[in-house]
Amino acid sequence: RVVSELKQKLPDCPDDETAIAASVLMRGCAHSRAYYRVQATHKLAGGYPVAEGSRAADPIKRLLAKGVVGQPTSRIGGANVATVQFRTAAFTVREDDKWAEAIVERSGNLDTALSVKYNTVSGTATEGADFVAAKGVLRFSPWQKMDTVRVWLIDDTEPEPDETFSIELHEPKGAVLGAAKRCVVTIKDDDAPGVLSFERSQMSVKESEGKAELIVKRVGGAKGKVTCDYATREIGGAVATYDFLPAEGTLEIADGVTEMRMSIDLVDDSAYEKDEAFQVVLSNCSGASFAHTADGYPDSCIATVTIISDDERRTAADKLSVLLDMNVDNVKLGVGSWAEQFALVVEFPVFEDGWLSWIMSTAMHVLSMPWMLLVACVPPTRFQHGWVCFFFCLCLIGSITAIIGDMANHVGCCLGMPASVTAITFVALGTSLPDTFASMQAAKAEPYADNAIGNITGSNAVNVFLGLGMPWMIAAIFWSFVADAGNEAEWRARYSGEDWYTPSTPIGFAVPSADLGFSVLVFCFCACTCLGTLVLRRVTLGFELGGPAEPKTASAVFFVALWGVYLTASILAELGYLPAAIVNVV
Template identity: 35%
Template sequence: MTNSLYCKALNNTKCVDGVLLSMWQPAIGISHTDKVIRAMVYFLYMCYLFLGVSIIADRFMAAIEIITSQERKFKIKKKNGETNIVYVKIWNETVSNLTLMALGSSAPEILLSIIEIIGKNFEAGELGPGTIVGSAAFNLFVIIGICVMVIPDNETRKTKHLSVFIVTTIWSLFAYIWLYLILAFISPGVVEVWEAVLTFLFFPLTVISAYLADTKIFFKQFFGTKVLGGFTKTDNSKNMPNLEDIPFLEQKDTNLKNQTELLAEECGSSSESFTLDQFRIEYMHLIKDLRKINSNLNLDDLEAMAEIELFKRRPKSRAYYRLKAMQYLTGTSDPIRKLRSISMINETEIKYIDNLKVQEVTFFPDHYTVFENNKKVILTLKRVGEGISTTVIDVDYYTEDGTAKDGSDYVSKIGTIRFEKGQLSQEIIIDIIDDDIYEEDEYFYVKLKSPRTVKTFEENETALQIKLGSFSSAIVMILDDDYPGNFHFEKPKMKISENVGHIQIKVIRSSGARGQVKIPIKTIAETAINTIHYRMTTDELIFENNQIENHIDVYIYDENEYSKSILFSLELGEPTSEQISIQSDSGRPKLGNISKLEIEVTENPDLKKIIDNLIEKGKIEKVITTSTWREQFHEALTIQKSNESDEMPSCTQYIFHYLSLFWKILFAFVPPADILNGWLCFFVSVFIIGVLTAIIGDVASAFGCHVGLTDSVTAITFVALGTSLPDTFASKCAAINDDTADASIGNVMGSNAVNVFLGIGIAWTLASIYHAVSGKKFLVDSGSLGFSVTLFTILALVAVSIMLLRRIKQIGGELGGPKPFKYITGVFFCFMWLIYLIFSSLEIYCHIKGF
């Protein structure tokens, strides 16, 4: 190592003003003790800024979750002609993970690189690129190493979307190989415009190739397969996915499999509808299981329990685990706890009670049936309300013709009814005219008017209001009893839900009620089958003399289906009577106009409502985002209990709550994520992260200056560690709780590639264009950065090879596995990170020769 190189390394620790912050003066000529004190202050300040960035990044991730969860309305037509409206997510999961989600988790590193370039007048800096490479090393070696070790013994987690993982891994490794090529081989020490622009253009190429791998379009092109909902199927498979590939079908239920096949056939090639119906089937079976275990639960409690259980089972996004890790640490509301209380935060409804006392007069009941040979009908009036014991009231009544006429069918009447003090009911008697003429059933009305107070026995009753109640009019039906009558159903069609259990279908006898009559009942199976979908208890009805209605008992079997429409019919046979001598056609019992009833059995509306609510409420974004400023300030000021079991918050949570209180209150002013579908919160959060990142860059440089570290070493150690810690907690949480390794390590490789293509690509594009316009070249020292990139790439190849080898049968997946294997892997990954730090630092200080 030459003296000039050594001096060059030392000169990099020169204390200079930052982009936003000036250096603590005086910066030179101070004692060793002052340097230590200043270094401690800068270090604590940097840590506090990292905490602030993590909290605002939570707001950022919440906005991204809202944005990527947006849906579009979509109409599909099933084979039976029925049109359904379903809602489909606009963002593909892979695309959102590599774009907005990656930006959300890597925003500090990306923005630091861009801000450093702009702040240094478009000259190359060490802090931004060093942080990106150092963060990539920490993500790949430390985060994955921890995720391997935290899995319970003898359990494994395997990457489900292996094709996407391989594609993003290739791009991640290529990103750093590409950096080496442009720094040390294509144009050593110079970044040309085309190199910088191409670096940025690799980002959309990464997204497109990952999307193609996710949707299996290559399989369709080369192997003649079709794609439905992300599953690969052959042309002759009736568009059915392999049931074992569906995430939630853990147990092979034959009934569920049959429903799945029917749904797929109904929906044809509509992947969106098929996916939605799959979720509905899962929900129905879960509710059915919960009912077996908790048979006494009401519908509200059942829905709440199912909601929590489904939320636990549902695959979580990267944003969810990132937010959950920080929320638990800082004492913010736990998602499950928030889910339990989400329906209780509505504004309290305030009811105002009128001081005016009210008393009502009403018919009870309001419908009367009488045979004409009864000669009269008695109608009952009730009064309810205030002041009954202290007032006397009057109400007028009168009759009004319907199909029954005054003088031929009944005797009209007009009068006044008085309620004495304390009297609750009164009666009105109307005379009915009996004749021997055959008539249809007829009706007339009795109506009330002019209720009023006659006398009050207390002075304060002057404010009493007397009015008519809900039933101010009653209808009286007069039935002819001279003939056997006509027999019929009330209506030709009936719709019932499958959960009704036992129903009584009314058969009515009109235009007569004389004698005993027998009626045979015939069932007609259409799409519903007797003893499978329903059960009849009788095949004959008997009407006794003067009996005007009877019932057919039918039992309906509840199959817990979300969408159901099956039909069967009941038909009345010819009525017969042995007691009546038939002398004329009018004297014979007959069928009425409605002798056939078509019954449609549909799904349980309560169950359907619960499932629809679960589909809406079970969305992850509902419990990790806020919708009002009031809710944000409440969460900022409140420390929640540590978990679902109502334990008090831990000591660590109290400490971090009060440490982060300033940031939480400050960032509560950020617009809630629900506004403008998350975009307003997105841009405001990006601006704040950018400001804080610029300050972090200045503080990190000042810290390195006082402890004698170059910007490169500070970047790959302290800054990379500070920006990556939140993702460490998130990946650990995802590794433990998810059934796959996608959320914990699958996004690491994608994020590493995105960091280079966006963070370095955008920064170097701006700088190279600026210098090209000025007629200069954009110079980048290829020594330390080139060596760091090369070392990382070699170690990354080793790490990726180990992860793929761990998929062998003896281990079973990238994460976990037998105890010896998982700890050996985890420790070795962490050891590779130490190798990277040590050798990179030695090269920076010229103790070993780089490029």
């Protein structure tokens, strides 16, 4: 989606540069926790980091792998150094802008200070007549990424063609010059009256919007007052008074103004009509002329406005045809997305970070392929506004979770492990590792710790409050309102051996805790200790995650130790190695 929007806004930009720009935008914006879960899961499966709405997971890496672009590094004697160059090799200013500002950027090594000299060079623009000569030294402090060269412009009152001069960088110290070491500045003359044209000579507007907004542009100069007549005109489609209100008058553009807006009122009726058009005509221009690209040049400038009917009152046949057209398009798009999903499954990682990394990524991709093929069967979100995908995913997740839980219980049974121990080890690892890697991705990519920590706390909240609460609520409703005499006999036979059971105990939903209370107590203690440590890091270090090597490593070891304490205490209690006085404290 980002790539397509950039292509619409920058139609002349090459595809590879558009992809790189999209990747940079994606990296720079804030992401949801779901985004980092997808990134972590895809990385574990040996795939590319997934860019939003695009098969091209990481355009920069793809381009590097295909040799379309090279590694942007500068080396002197084998060491990375800074590169200084202009942000753009050319730009345009108006004669009355007073200043021409050229931005000089620094990339590569940011650790050291550097300097670079600059000076202006005359072209068709003359030093002293069109601009004031400038020369000097730009000094970059460590970690300073850009600076600005300012050149004073001289505004005269004589009409003249566009003129150019250049700014050149030379004699860098502590850096090397990049490709854009020369910047050409074009001075556009503002002493000419300019020419008029509509910003869009063809436009469409919905009938329900009530008005058509047109913009008259004045380009090539803005000197003096300009006037012209305007009037609406029928062209055999839209009818004045019934489809739009006729308008005529004189448009006045003051000295220095380069844009004027005008609006034509539309008539919104309740009848279903086909698309209709009318024209707005500018004529009798005084003080300037019309652009040679304008429709109607040289005597007039014409804009054609098409009124699109969007009335809700349509016949049954119209509704049916429109509905079928939309469904056909969605099915076509859905099929395309489905094929794309399966194409991603068989797309193996590109060799880019060495043999070991490529072998590991390929191995994980192959191991994950059966699961990815299964998930690729999920219907694309284009069907029924995503509801088919949503319910299909719910069923798929539930089925996979049931299979994984059953497999984990079988593994525990084969190893002679109690079900409760299997639950807090194999099952817990299988369901929580994706959250761990998603939090790691968020911690690396986000400037704050909110997503990394919120991902973990939010996941546990869903597991506890929704994962336990919903099935327990359903079971409680069943035993309270639905259970019959047969269910009661089964219930009493099942719980008759419990210490709390008596023949007079009313039936209801029951979950004997065994050693659950002790395990939950240990978990709450470890969780509170963990959150307290994060608060302490905020108070003492100023941040929750990362930082210098010593506190970062110590925190990581401490958190892993808390997990070990929880596992050890819970397993010892389950196996009966802890005194009953400690286990039965709750």
